[in-house]
Every structure is written in C-alpha cells, then in structure tokens.
Amino acid sequence: MTHKQYTEQNAISQRTAAYRFAQCGVGGYSSDKELTQTEVDALAARFGGAQNRLRKVAQRSVSVPVAVAQIEPQQAAQYLPQIVAQKAQIEPQKPKRNAESVILFFSPFAVTLISIALTVCGLYMFAGLFGIGLGLMFGLFLFAAALVARNNQKGDTSADALQVVLWLELGACILHVFTFHRSFGVMGVNADDRILWAAATFCSGFVAFISYSSVMLIRNYNAE
Numbered sequence: 065m066t067h068k069q070y071t072e073q074n075a076i077s078q079r080t081a082a083y084r085f086a087q088c089g090v091g092g093y094s095s096d097k098e099l100t101q102t103e104v105d106a107l108a109a110r111f112g113g114a115q116n117r118l119r120k121v122a123q124r125s126v127s128v129p130v131a132v133a134q135i136e137p138q139q140a141a142q143y144l145p146q147i148v149a150q151k152a153q154i155e156p157q158k159p160k161r162n163a164e165s166v167i168l169f170f171s172p173f174a175v176t177l178i179s180i181a182l183t184v185c186g187l188y189m190f191a192g193l194f195g196i197g198l199g200l201m202f203g204l205f206l207f208a209a210a211l212v213a214r215n216n217q218k219g220d221t222s223a224d225a226l227q228v229v230l231w232l233e234l235g236a237c238i239l240h241v242f243t244f245h246r247s248f249g250v251m252g253v254n255a256d257d258r259i260l261w262a263a264a265t266f267c268s269g270f271v272a273f274i275s276y277s278s279v280m281l282i283r284n285y286n287a288e
Contacts, residue, residue, distance in 0.1 A: 065104060068095035074111075084111050168285055172278035176210045179275035183236045186243035206232045214282045222283075229279050233272040240268035 065073075071081045082093035088106040090099065099107075184199030191198065209232065212218060212225035244264035253260065 065099045066095060067093050067097050067099065070099060070104075070107070168282055172210070172214070172282045175275055175278040176207060179233070179236065179271060180206060182240060182243065182271060186236075186239045189243060189246060202232065202236070206236075210279045213279050226279065226283070230276060233276045236275075237268045237272035240271055241265050244268060 067081060067085075071078060074081075076084075078093055078095075084107055085091060085093055085103075088103065088110060090103045090107070180199070180203035183202055184196060187195030187199040187202075189195070206229065209225045209228040213222055213229050215222055218225075241261075241264045244267045245260055248255075248260045248264065255263075
C-alpha cells in the first residue's frame with residue numbers, strides 16, 4: 065500500500081497522513097512510497113483503519129436520528145408540566161365574569177343614567193332647549209365623577225369625585241321636587257297640594273339616595 069493509497073482509503077488529506085506518519089515513525093509523506101505491514105498495523109492500531117472508520121460513520125448516521133426520535137418526546141413529556149406551571153405563574157389567568165359581577169358593573173351605570181335623564185327632563189320643563197344643554201353638561205360631569213368615584217384606589221381624586229357626586233345629586237334632588245310636582249299636575253293627580261309637595265319631595269329624595277348609593281355600592285365592592 066502506497067502513501068497515496070492510504071490517504072484515499074482513509075479519506076484524509078496529505079497533511080493529515082504526514083501527521084499520522086510522524087506519530088508512528090513512518091517518516092515523511094511520499095505518494096509513491098510503500099508502507100510496510102508493520103507501519104500499516106501501527107497506523108491502524110493508533111488511528112484505526114479505513115474499514116473501522118466506515119463502520120463507525122455508518123453506525124453514527126443510523127443511531128443518531130433514532131436516539132433523538134426516542135429521547136425528544138420523553139424530554140418533552142418530562143418538562144411540559146414544569147413549563148406549563150411556570151407559564152401559569154408568570155401569566156395569571158383572568159377571572160371569569162359571573163352574573164353577579166356583570167350586574168354590579170352595569171347596574172350603577174344604569175342608575176346614574178336614569179338620574180341624568182330625570183335631571184335633563186326637569187331642566188327642559190323650566191328652560192326648554194337651553195335646559196337640555198344644561199342637563200347634558202350636568203350629565204357628563206356626573207357620569208365622569210361617578211366613574212372615578214367607583215375606584216377607591218385613586219386616592220384623593222376618587223374621594224373628591226365622590227364628594228362631587230354627592231353635591232350634584234343634592235342639587236338634582238331639589239330640581240326633582242319641582243319636576244315631580246309639575247308631573248303630578250300634568251298627570252291629573254287629584255290631591256291636596258301639600259300632599260303633592262310631600263310626595264314630590266319623597267320621590268326626589270329617593271332618586272338622589274338610590275343614585276348616590278349605587279356609586280357607593282360599587283365603590284365598596286371594588287375595595288373588597
């Protein structure tokens with residue numbers, strides 16, 4: 065076997081062959097120089113022969129995909145619960161809304177809107193279209209104040225908004241007295257005038273109480 069044949073059978077470069085020859089005491093590389101049987105055995109013992117190398121490559125090319133195919137599903141099954149648990153800790157699940165939370169979310173808004181509508185009607189009775197404009201201003205301000213007052217986490221801003229809701233409802237309560245008294249007359253209610261004024265005062269106070277209490281209800285509910 066020549067040096068050139070050795071490099072071709074082992075699929076190595078001349079530089080690699082020269083390195084192997086130097087390690088085994090063969091001498092310098094020469095393509096036409098013959099290797100003795102002793103030199104061939106020494107090279108095979110230290111670096112392996114061409115047949116052994118081909119056998120290792122073949123085993124490696126077959127065994128690696130099989131091993132990966134077998135190990136990867138096991139690793140995935142092993143680490144999947146841990147990954148899911150870590151993801152659950154990092155991204156907490158949003159609580160589902162039940163019927164109670166939905167009712168408590170929308171009912172106070174509906175009560176505030178009804179109070180605004182009564183105020184707009186009362187101002188319209190006294191000032192026509194100008195009253196509607198004033199009522200819309202009142203309604204927008206009351207709605208914004210009630211929205212901020214619902215969240216007690218806003219600190220002083222929320223407390224001030226709650227105070228604004230109280231004063232607006234008290235002012236609207238005075239207006240509602242005249243609105244209900246006039247409405248009784250329009251509906252043709254036959255009763256003593258003092259009774260009508262008392263009924264109008266009671267209805268007005270009831271409206272103001274419900275409107276303000278609805279804001280307090282959702283405010284206290286959000287705080288717990």
